[in-house]
Amino acid sequence: MGQFRTKQLVLSLAALLSPVVVMAVAAAQTTTASTPALNPALTLSAAQPAQEPGVIDFENVQGPQLGAGIELSDQYAASHGVRFGRGASVHFCARVFDDVNASLCSYPQAASGRRAAAHDVRSGGPAMVMDFSKPVSVVAMRINPTGGAEGEAFVAELRGFDASGVQRAQTDVRFNWSKDAFTWPTSASLGAARAQLSRVTVLLRRTAQNNQPVRFLIDDLSLQYAPDNAVSPVAAAIAEQKGPPRVRDAAVVQSKEIGAAQAALRVYPAAVRKRTVIDWDAVEAALNAQQEMALAATPYNGERFVAAAELPLLLPASAEPGSTTIVGNPDSYNATFKVGGVTYSLYGSRLLTVIAKNGDAPGVNDAVTFAGTEQALTASFSVYGAAYALTRHCADESVTADPACHDRDALAAIAGDLVVVVGDAGRARP
């Protein structure tokens, strides 16, 4: 049953990625011929957005100007691809309407213009919900409670979800409210250059009152649409594979610490370890293809490990800024990073320890092998001749407390966002 489920997932991943596989292969063929060396120009930079961002200032919403505001739902569906869920309404924030029943604004004006959008927790539930027909990568807005005590602490919680409902982005913005501000001082943004968010929720909590969700206003909602082509050459190369990753051309290595004399002292023999051969031509093709797609890893800690690495490193393109830390040695590395508030690890190695399984064990039968534990879910795979494992860590290291951490599709989505990074040592094609 475990094998059947794994196959199903691989097939669905392949089906999802198949048009891109063709594109990536085509790109690889053209670039390999023209550029024989690894491209030294590959740097760590944010990917470019595929479209210009759009801003919604709520100024052109039509409707009767009542104290409850104008209900907001699909007024921006055609122009911006966004629908608002229950509880959202547009309010006037100009002084001329300073009758308390006519406005929810706690400042004498909107963040811009005369109108802002409010969310009522009684009619709409705790969070304002925005659903996008075209996925967005980054969402930003001004946010403001409808009132408060001077200096009172609030936290704005923004969450982003992909098309299958998996949380992929999270931001908490803490601030203290003051009435002595000319305009709205607080901004909040969510997402990353490569994120694909189909739903965004916004919640404002009152810290002093048990973190209770309260009514709030937003304005100047800024949308950056997700790039059309979201699948990296790495994911395409993984999706192409049919059977289990076979070991080719690996050479036996002797560990520094296992000399013949030490070996003679052992009760059990030291395991054989092999160093694999890296397909540097394929790595170079991937580097060129991802450069054309403006795809790059987010900045990371651990540059010296990358510089010394003699294998291609796979790293995320959409990790939260500052969240990626790499450790390693020339043949292996481990990166930890966060996406959407969830922590992942990515391990890679070109050193293989040879293990004989007992006759009743199944061994490895698929291109991607999923393994779940109480603490995490791991996908093991091979690409470019090295072995890798991508792990999603469960909150509090407990799948019982955090069942979503075993979602294989969510892990596959992270794998779909990996890029190749090659350091100084790797450029010599060791």
Add this chain to the structure above:
Amino acid sequence: MSQLLARFDKNWIGVAAIAFMLAACADDAGVTPDPDPDPDPDPVVVDPALPADWQNPPGDLLAGSSTTHGSTGVTDASVVAPFMRFPFEEGPAFANSQIFGQGGGGYGGGAWPAPGGSENDAANFDYAWRDNFCEARTNPAKHTNALCDGGLGHNGQDIRPATCENAVHWLVAPEDGHISWVGSISVNVFGAESGYIYKHLHMQTPLPGWVEVGAPVTKGQRIARVSDRLSSSSRATTVHLHFEIHGSAEIDGVMRTGPLPPYSSLVEAYMDLVADNPDQIDPVAPPADITKCTEPQWP
């Protein structure tokens, strides 16, 4: 311990092996060899030593305790981490099953019955060691293991410290390297020599502030204390270390990254520990009061 038990000393075996090799060389050359020009200045440690039957062989699980009710784990005795230091600062230590040990809960709703007794029974803190990599687990979502019977099983080796006392015994880094993960009950170390990830579960929290991802560690450096924690809010397991060695492997000509069988590496590392600390071999009498096992109280 007992004088009735035959003594075992791996240094003695090593000397015998080298002597044999020298003799073989002499035969080939047809001459009498020169005396060793650079004799080993360190005297061979002969005593004290571990009892001859101190460890069951790798892959020899408790009878009927594999997922298919067999008793076979990974019988390949290869030492995957010969450069490893034993993960406890001090001995003695006892590698054995938790759920099928005294006081353990059994498994599978009676399919593998609980053995009775209590956690601090002397039997749990005595030799012989027992491999429990691939021990019975039946949830495919939580215990996939390509190396085990039925494709399911325990991913590591469980080891009890000298006593059942909670949050007393130190876990130390098995290799020079860097901290690669800190969870609510776990600390992982990336080994700079091996490239493996050493995974340690059921650690006391909160961990010391200097144990953080990316921080360098040296072999033998203290990194956490061994406890009975199952999560940040649960102390439902026994006081033990769940130890895993993660790395990439070739299994039947196929690459796979995941837990490697750690038992024989632990055997070698433990012999190194007791060779350096011959006074840390003998089991300690268990505390009369069972509450000793669960102190200090939460948190």
